[in-house]
Amino acid sequence: MGQAQHFEQADRDANVRSRRWLWVGIGVAAIVIIAVLAALYAGRVFWLNVMATEGDVPPASVLPLPAGAEIIDENTGCGSGGCATTFTVLPPEGQSPEALAEEIGVTMGLDIPGTFFDPRTITVSARPDGSVLHLVADYWSNHN
Structure with missing residues (x-):
């Protein structure tokens, strides 16, 4: 029984680590998406201001x-x-x-x-x- 309990504990630890890495991955993806959207918005604002005197x-x-x-x-x-x-x-x-x-x-x-x-x-x-x-x-x- 001791060995079966050890494997169950190892499985639970592996699941906790997997979930932890899943949340880290989701967090990193969210940060990347926000950074890309912010860069696109900044580019649009820059373009609009440049075009303010160019016929717009x-x-x-x-x-x-x-x-x-x-x-x-x-x-x-x-x-x-x-x-x-x-x-x-x-x-x-x-x-x-x-x-x-x-x-x-x-x-x-x-x-x-x-x-x-x-x-x-x-x-x-x-x-x-x-x-x-x-x-x-x-x-x-x-x-x-």
Whole structure:
């Protein structure tokens, strides 16, 4: 009986070691996966920031327009500092372009914070022009 008990104890010890190595392997795999994902995200953020002055412009969907306001034109222009899009916005019925600019908070310039997927800040400035409001949006200027 002593020898059978010895083999059972050896089997249990081997199982404990196997499980321990299994958990070590899972932990190492998790660390490697997290490191790869972090490196990919850092690369994406780097690329987005490099492209901020190379023709990349924000989409119209980022503008905080109230109900009833309508984008009637969109023009992208590039200069030596980067590219920007000018959105021509028709205010809601009964609202002036100046009141629309004040409502969305762009009278002194507006910085729209980025998201997890696109962490760049979007800078928006406004120019009332008759019955419309021109909103200029880009990634490269700032209001500081």
